[in-house]
Amino acid sequence: MVPLLFIANLLLLTSEQKCYSLGYEIKCIGVNTMTDRYSAIREAFHEPEINAQLFNSQFGLEAKKHRVLTNGRASRYPYPAALRSRKHNLYLNSGFTDNMIDFETEPVVGSKAAVRQLKMLEQIMISQLHEDERLWPLSLAPAPVYQHDLDYLITDNSKTWDQANHDYLGKKYGITQEIMGDVHVNYSLDPQLVQTLYRRFYTDQYDNLVDFQNHLYFKLAQSFVLYQWLFTYLYGASPVSEDMKLPEKLDLPVRSLRSSDYGDDNLPDEQIGYDSLESHFAQLQQYLDDGTYYSLKEFFGPVRCRRHNQDNKDLQGMLDHGINYLEFRSFDLDPLSRTGVSDDTINFLELLMLDSIISPLPDNLSERLQAARKLNNEVALQQPKEQTPEMRAAADKLIDKLQKLVDEFNAPKEYRMALKFVQRRVDDPSLTISGQLADQIENGNLLSFGLKLANDRFTANMNLTHPLQAVSETYSDSVQQILRAAIELGVNVKLADTNVTLSVADHQESYGAAGEFTFPDGPRAFVLNAFPEAKAFQEDSDEADAE
The missing domain is CATH 3.30.310 (TATA-Binding Protein)
Structure with missing residues (x-):
């Protein structure tokens, strides 16, 4: 029960204050102080030591890809014998089925280093493929030939130690959702930057560093959710499917079936919002306690709050020790990039995160978050080259804001290039990934396009001259x-x-x-x-x- 004093304090708040609820305690600072705080942080970002920490974020990448045959059918070859260390292997593993490959890199500083590690892992995997096997470069399985393999794939799992989870997920969500390929981007700020922000600007608002760190990372997650629609517009790459259950009225191709409400998502009555850190984790805990989710891994929202080496069922332990990275999981495989994700994509994401540190969230946050979810689904189901004037205006406004950040804090040139790529795709929707894929569709599918890419990359990898x-x-x-x-x-x-x-x-x-x-x-x-x-x-x- 909420104490009466808490309610009384709420009634005493004036429009001149900005307030934060920490449990039953309310802390308020004047609006001018809030503005001054962000201005002071922005000014501090010019200091050489802090400026260096800004662009010292770490990234870990996860990618899921199908092993297919040269005719587009699912590979039925066993998981490679040389890689049979799956209980312990942090880098190469099988996914829901043995024919799906999970790649995962160590967290490293900078997008280029992260993508380099993914290239390294992919070379190892391709070297283990049979002569008639390939890695499929798209999120959705090859159509129409893959339809003949779905019954087989339901049981294609030799990880007996994970059989219970495999069967549970397959029964609850179905094989089509469970075999979607994708990319997850794991992102963490420089720990020194987090400590500096707390020590210099937030000791009056948060009781300790861990509490501040949790709220900071959750704020970054909220910022991403508000702009998820733009990432779907730019990087959506799953325009057609012949095995998903879709309404007849849906006109294919679209921008991203995987990023839509028909794609990789929890059941409608089991979804969790991002209104606040407290409500988000309370709902997660409830779903773990009552068996709705078997672990945090069953939460399929666009962002997961994570802590390295933390039990996925121990949410309180994560909060007690501190969230220390975010897992962004709403990216389709980018078939135009060899590994499924480009440096530019990651750099653009990083710019949004850095801007979120020095920008307040909107006052009507709950309404905006709900609207953002709806908008993301609308953008995902648009035609690949479609764009509304409102989308264009909102995207241009954000790009302009990020350009000022890049200029003001003298960001390295790769961030400027990332913004240029984004601006071009906003100016011309046909340059987005889905816009380019739309021109490659034949007979309602991307089979020929995907196999050509897969063959070319297999050949290129086999011709590499170093281990x-x-x-x-x-x-x-x-x-x-x-x-x-x-x-x-x-x-x-x-x-x-x-x-x-x-x-x-x-x-x-x-x-x-x-x-x-x-x-x-x-x-x-x-x-x-x-x-x-x-x-x-x-x-x-x-x-x-x-x-």
Whole structure:
């Protein structure tokens, strides 16, 4: 029950104050003080030390792609034997089905480094494919041939330890939703920046750093939700489908079926809003407690609040120790980018996040968030080259705001280039990803286009001249071979400019970047000799194939 004093305090508030509820405690500051606070933060961003922290964010990338045959059918080859370390492998795994590949990179500073790691993982995976296998570059499965494989894919799972979750999700959401490919962008601010913001500007508003950090990250999540429609407009890339249950009146192609209400979403009566940190986590906790969600991973909203190495069912533990990254999960695979996501996409996202630090949320936030969700669905279901005057005006306004941020804080040139790409796509919808895909549709599908891309990229990867081409300028070929073997075996790797460090639990081994090594029994034997404990990570492939 809310104390009467709390209600009385609400009645005493004047229009001259901006107030925040922290539990039953209300903290208020004058409107002028709020304005002064944001102005002071903006001024502080000019200080060299803080300015350097601005563009020091970390990104981790997750991508899900289908293994398909050269005719577009689902691959029925077993998950590659050399990569059978799935209980322990942080980088390469199978998804809902064995024919879906999950790629996941370590968090690193900057978009370029993050995409480079994804390229590295993709090279490893492609090297393990059969001659007639390819990685499908689009979020939605190939049509129409994939329709013949759906019954098979429902049971295509050899991860017996995850069978219960697999069966639960398949029954509740259906195979079509569970095999959608996508990209998740994991984003975290420089911890020093978070500490500086709290220490200099927010000690009067939040009782401790963790409380501030939680609210800061949630504010960034709210900002993304408000502009999710623009990301769908720019990067939506799932215009057609022949296996989704869609209303007959829906006129295909659209911009992004996956990003629409028909796509990757929770059931209508099990969705969670972003009105406030407290209400968001209270609803999540309720759904975990009553069994609506089996874990945080079943929340399919556009942004998840996360903490590294935190139990996905322990929400209170996350809040007690502090949210330390956001998982943006509303991106279709970008078929025009080799890995499924481009540096420019990530850089544009980062600019929006940085602007959110120094910009207040709208006063009518709850209404705006509801309107934003509705608008995102409308944009997702628009024709690929459609654009309303209102969308154009809102996009131009944001771009202008971000351009001022880039100019004022002397952002590196890659951020300026990202804004130029966005502006071009706002000026001309045919340049958006879905706008370009619309011209590639034949017979109502993208089968020919997708297979051509898949074939070209397979050939290009097989012709690479280094074990890990994406990092060949930094590491010798033999160190690349060690890295490659370690990733295949499920050994953790850390990349630095001068060395690489491999680890299993507390056991670490480092190798100089330019080191030269010989492998009389091969790189895998070399790594297993250094980490004999990794032998236990390997699955019994014969047993798994028989499942």
